[in-house]
Amino acid sequence: MRGFWTIYRRELSGLFLLPLAWILFCLTQFYNAFFFLHFVKDQTGGEVLSAMSLLMGGTWPYWFLMMFLPPLLTMRMISEESRSGMLEFLLTAPVGDASVVVGKALAASTFMGLIWLSFPLYGLVTSVLGAAPDWGAVATGWLGSLLVSAFFCAIGIVTSALCSTPLLAAFLAVVINVVIVVLPLLGSAAPGIPTRRFDFLIEKIDVTAHFQGSFQSGALDTGHVLFFVIWIAALLFLAVRLVESRRWI
């Protein structure tokens, strides 16, 4: 993992030097704030705790962001650099291919982590106003969001390594993300479809359930942590192989 840290720093600063990241950051802050207010006022009748829980992965706005944001952050990372020749520069620098890929994926995840910092912020505000949140749940929620983000960023990196244009990479990543998020809901949404036979398969990729089952409720379960870590590692391994395969084409 030579040079991983260097690549990571470069990618993160590169993200902040582009307008896209700032626009996304700004929009998501409005988005989260709007839904937090909406949940507090209209959905939970002023109950801050359950509103927080809804906001942190409890319902669709959170997953909507998770499906669409990481592909936008990662889409350029490999496909465009391959076009501009930057990838050639990186892959001939004395750093391993894995460092390049992992550095990029973690930079995107870090950016997502910054976006999700709005949760603790809301916690802070409400505790100042007199309704202290469950800090444990907020902490695990944020940590879990980081893992979920890393998972989706890894998918984005894989598609970016796979596709030759950023737009195609983003599109493919969004499609995969939507499938991953929606597939487990299929059983409940359409009872007629015999999903039981595939349940064991769906379980293996049911990100929503793994997140809601532990992090959201404030329980840090190593099994669930492991679920994410293994998926992220597998996806990044795939991305590294894809980048390497570019040399052989």
Added chain:
Amino acid sequence: MITVTRLTRRFGNFTAVDDVSFRLERGEVVGFLGPNGAGKTTTMRMLTGFLPPSSGSIEIAGFDAFRQSMETRRRIGYLPEGVPLYREHRVEEMLAFQARLHRLEKRRIPARIAEVLERVGLAERARSVIGNLSKGQRQRVGLAVAMLPDPEVLILDEPTSGLDPLQRLEVRRLIHDLAQERTVLVSSHILPEIEAVCPRVIILDRGRIAADGTQDELVAELGGAAFVRLEAVVGPEVESAVRALESLPGVTAVHDRGALGIHRCFDVLAHEDVREDVGALAAVRGWALRELSWRKPTLEKLFARIALGFEPEAESKEKPRTRGETEPSGSDPASAPTFPLLAVQLGAAAPAPPAAPTTPSTPAPPSTPAVQRQVKTLNPFEIGGGGSDAPRPATPGECEENDG
């Protein structure tokens, strides 16, 4: 420093680099020459470890470029084609990034960045965003990035493409400076670049090495002999003029290249520069001289021949075929004196022809300026020289059209 052995690279059925072998010693500057698609970039990518070879081996500073890639990468400064840089970063940030990639000592980095920027003449642009720089400046940033870790080997893929002539000159000078301490491999399809910078040239054609040697060697071996070009008003007795020229000491052959208005054009082949003798002869005979020059076959002729698929050996023995329309002219004028190397040689080594200017005995007819002007306007098109019947060794494309 670099040993390449039987290097081959295939892309599917297409063989981009075919059984290429060469050796570069420490401190050597080598130009990689070839038309587009000759395999220059592919070879360079294999040297830098970006592409693995299909077969063959590369050794750089004693390390295998494929198996010990990290070791070789640390020793190579590589400027890829198109000069990739992070445009959203500042110049110094990009250099700091490269320094960290190469694990330079932290406290040495700022001084090293300043040093390198000074070298490429961008010291005052250190804080500029790369995207805002001009193309020439970006190219120099690319060079700075490549030389920042002070590599033993510099590999520069078309470092001057897309630059204006002034910037080109700067980059060329920079490469020349760099070459003092390092092994440098420069690729280009622009000949004057290579002629000006690289003593040794490797010409690639369709993935194979077509020629490898110093410029003089290559030109001497493949390009035919040098000759003196004489253009003068010799009167009606052309035969006697040819005989007089042939009788000069050291002259091996004289080719009559035909008439140009009132002037007549001759190529005097000799083992050495016989301009003075020819000039003296002209003075004695009272020929009005218009041109007296020492012409060496250039790399460009050689390159064109190789790139266009002419067999150099066969070519040098028979008369030039109709090359006029195929020889690359256009942006780079085909006539020799525009080349820096040759221009320098001509400028330095050629004093004014001793007996050059006209003698009053042969006054130019009033139509001369018009004729000359006409010839001049024809100049760009007359790269052919195919009309000559005289068997001429391998230096086509210089004399004007013979018969109008």
